[in-house]
Amino acid sequence: MILDDFLVPTKIGLFCAYGNFYLDPKEIVKDAVISHAHGDHAISGNLNVYCTQATSLFMKQRYKKFAGGEFHIRSFHMPFTLNDVKISFVPAGHMLGSALVLMEYKGIRYLYTGDYKLQPDDTCEPIEFVQADVLITETTFANPDTSHPDAVTEIQKLNSTQSNIMLGAYALGKSQRLIRLISDHCPEKRILVHHSILPFVRVYEEMGIDMGRYEVYDRKVMKANLSQMIYLVPPLVYRSYIKAVNVIRVFATGWKHLQNNNELQLYISDHVDWEDIILTIDKVKPSQIWTTHGSGIQLKSYFQNILDVKLLN
Known part of the structure; x- marks a missing residue:
């Protein structure tokens, strides 16, 4: 059964009470799971930082000795557990080291995208699609009128x-x-x-x-x-x-x-546009879509009576 409160939006960020961690927190926390190293997703000072190697290097370069207490480096597809939640990183294609965060709890798979893109990019790992019951997707450019050129x-x-x-x-x-x-x-x-x-x-x-x-x-x-x-x-x-x-x-x-x-x-963007989000949903095959980092109103309208879309913003 999908848990509606598996991820709860707070002023600090998305909180998973079942694992007692935050995804890309905006304030210092004890356990932070970081999708990628951009400043709006990766702040300094968290006590425990779970991320990829590249993300840790970028954070240490930017924040120096204040980057974080302890870095727990995880390769892509290398599972780890926080309390009872199994977590693994999957390439997101946004920038070097960027990761989709796959969380598994009581047989349900929740996939948080952070920021991601589908366009080719020789400077980072290409996105990999995995199936999940819930897709928590960024919606920065979730507008049918938005199409990123080649x-x-x-x-x-x-x-x-x-x-x-x-x-x-x-x-x-x-x-x-x-x-x-x-x-x-x-x-x-x-x-x-x-x-x-x-x-x-x-x-x-x-x-x-x-x-x-x-x-x-x-x-x-x-x-x-x-x-x-x-x-x-x-x-x-x-x-x-x-x-x-x-x-x-x-x-x-x-x-x-x-x-x-x-x-x-x-016009060069490192985010998904409308068609890319629709393709991602087709590949992930979720039962529910939760939206964040932008407006999911148009996605909710598009999937009305087809998929349950919940706005986390």
Whole structure:
């Protein structure tokens, strides 16, 4: 029997009383099961952190000695138990080390997605589908009108100009994917990487990921070359250089409102769109869908009289 209170939304995050742990807590807790290393899912200071190796390395790089009390590293498909709940990590495809969290209790399988994507990405493990009785899915882009374009087609837009480009992207996950995409599909471009992004790139390489061609940013190089340069910067730097001259400003994101005022739109998202969510549901074959990280209202309407959809937000 599916337990309606197996996961309970709280101000701290999703709490599993049967295992006495939180999924991706927003405040410090005793036992935290972390799906991936982005800051809105992985905070510092938890006493016990259960995650993949890559996630632990990213957290330790970002938070240093405050990353967490003790890290309990688990490989994909390596089960562990918290109280009476059996847990295992399954590749989520969102970024390197990202995991779907499969929880089993009294014969019922609950699958929490964290953030995930289905698009190909040479810088992370591809998603693997497993069947579950309950799918707890993110709904960041759960809108029938949202369809993410092919990332290769998008990145090739950068070949349409010879001008230097200031390319804004999140420092972890998105930046590494972009470096590899540009390296593979924009052969004339030189990629200069902001210093704050480099430590995460090094972790990717430490984990055996081929990052392709890139260079450490050098102001002299950028000034001396007036074409075919791409300066990859994190969002804060991108916003602070609003009046940068002699560059085309581009920000890589799936959010349309963040494309406003950019001279070239680059729609590259690391989340599932509507069709990807529908495909995931078909693969997982759940009896119930619970939604989080966004609005599940349209999913609830779509599956009315077909599947039970519960909004956890």
